[in-house]
Amino acid sequence: MPTATIKxxxxxxxxxxxxxxxxxxxxxxxxxxxxxxxxxxxLINDQTIIEPGDEIRLVNVISGG
Amino acid sequence: xxxxKCGGVAVIGMPQHRLNLCAxxxxxxxxxxxxxxxEKYAMFTPEERILVAVSGGKDSLSLWEILVQLGYQTEGLYxxxxxxxxxxxDNSQKHAEAxxxxxxxxxxxxxxxxxxxxxxxxxxxxxxxxxRACSACGTVKRHIMNRVAYEGGFAAIxxxxxxxxxxxxxxxxxxxxQSGYLLRQAPVxxxxxxxxxxxxxxxxxxxxxxxxxxxxxxxxxxxxxxCPFSVNAKTIFYKGILNQLERRSPGTKMxxxxxxxxxxxxGLFREEQPEAELATCRRCGQPTTAEDLCAFCRxxxxxS
Numbered sequence: 001m002p003t004a005t006i007k008x009x010x011x012x013x014x015x016x017x018x019x020x021x022x023x024x025x026x027x028x029x030x031x032x033x034x035x036x037x038x039x040x041x042x043l044i045n046d047q048t049i050i051e052p053g054d055e056i057r058l059v060n061v062i063s064g065g
Numbered sequence: 066x067x068x069x070k071c072g073g074v075a076v077i078g079m080p081q082h083r084l085n086l087c088a089x090x091x092x093x094x095x096x097x098x099x100x101x102x103x104e105k106y107a108m109f110t111p112e113e114r115i116l117v118a119v120s121g122g123k124d125s126l127s128l129w130e131i132l133v134q135l136g137y138q139t140e141g142l143y144x145x146x147x148x149x150x151x152x153x154x155d156n157s158q159k160h161a162e163a164x165x166x167x168x169x170x171x172x173x174x175x176x177x178x179x180x181x182x183x184x185x186x187x188x189x190x191x192x193x194x195x196x197r198a199c200s201a202c203g204t205v206k207r208h209i210m211n212r213v214a215y216e217g218g219f220a221a222i223x224x225x226x227x228x229x230x231x232x233x234x235x236x237x238x239x240x241x242x243q244s245g246y247l248l249r250q251a252p253v254x255x256x257x258x259x260x261x262x263x264x265x266x267x268x269x270x271x272x273x274x275x276x277x278x279x280x281x282x283x284x285x286x287x288x289x290x291x292c293p294f295s296v297n298a299k300t301i302f303y304k305g306i307l308n309q310l311e312r313r314s315p316g317t318k319m320x321x322x323x324x325x326x327x328x329x330x331x332g333l334f335r336e337e338q339p340e341a342e343l344a345t346c347r348r349c350g351q352p353t354t355a356e357d358l359c360a361f362c363r364x365x366x367x368x369s
Binding site for chain 2: 031032033034036038042043044045046047048059060061062063064
């Protein structure tokens with residue numbers, strides 16, 4: 001299965017394409033309510049299907065306040 | 066996922082509203098929610114001048130952008146706390162300044178070390194409470210916001226607190242049944258003294274991920290560094306718990322907060338003791354519930 005790349009903070013890992021962004025977030029043990037996903041610096045919803053070669057950046061949105 | 070309004074590609078789903086929106090409709094929806102919140106709680110009017118407390122983060126910069134877009138008279142206030150870890154304070158100041166410059170807005174900067182002689186980490190260290198810099202930080206920020214608002218003749222101080230902040234604070238206060246704090250947690254804190262401006266939270270009906278999404282959609286360049294003192298902060302822990310509840314039952318955070326506000330309005334919480342009359346601080350002249358020095362001045366006296 002072709003892969004895509006997820007980046008979060010300084011970490012980076014490969015995921016299988018064909019899954020949703022939300023599935024990738026949950027698979028990484030992250031809270032889907034605590035991150036947003038960007039592809040090519042544009043916001044994408046978490047039901048987006050990950051395409052081969054995608055580079056998806058996850059951004060933490062929960063701060064200590 | 067399609068936009069509920071136009072059928073285009075949605076950038077965000079908001080199950081608690083049963084609403085998915087594309088970038089264009091989301092960028093319209095957020096300011097309309099803020100306007101409704103301002104009107105619902107009678108926060109301020111277009112004739113009044115508002116001091117927006119900005120940290121360089123997503124919430125406060127989004128708030129400032131929205132208020133300007135809605136036509137309110139605003140000025141920004143950035144407080145440089147002197148947190149040097151990974152240049153946190155200087156980086157956040159740069160983001161606040163860049164935002165103000167690009168939107169042609171006036172921003173006042175108060176540097177705590179330059180103005181008062183010590184940074185927040187120095188102050189916390191002097192009190193030998195290094196891990197509890199947050200309480201000193203809160204006291205210092207409140208003092209400076211009140212002073213700047215009074216000197217500048219602002220009608221209100223607006224902060225970027227959203228539902229997640231409010232629900233996390235509420236949870237902490239409820240777990241300890243801190244009725245005094247519960248009574249003072251509100252979208253609007255009216256002025257109780259000519260030197261204390263009204264405090265308002267126009268984002269209090271938006272989730273934190275919505276204010277972040279708005280910043281991305283509008284191209285607002287905010288600091289994504291976390292304050293080094295807030296790593297492992299209790300607030301983040303409580304936000305995580307609330308998000309777990311939200312995943313099981315969308316809208317839980319909002320209901321928790323709004324039901325609390327209704328209960329508060331209905332008089333469920335009351336002061337344990339009658340509110341003390343405000344005295345004047347001997348050192349700085351600001352109003353205080355203490356008899357001699359206010360909390361801010363006691364902090365500096367203890368550190369000197």
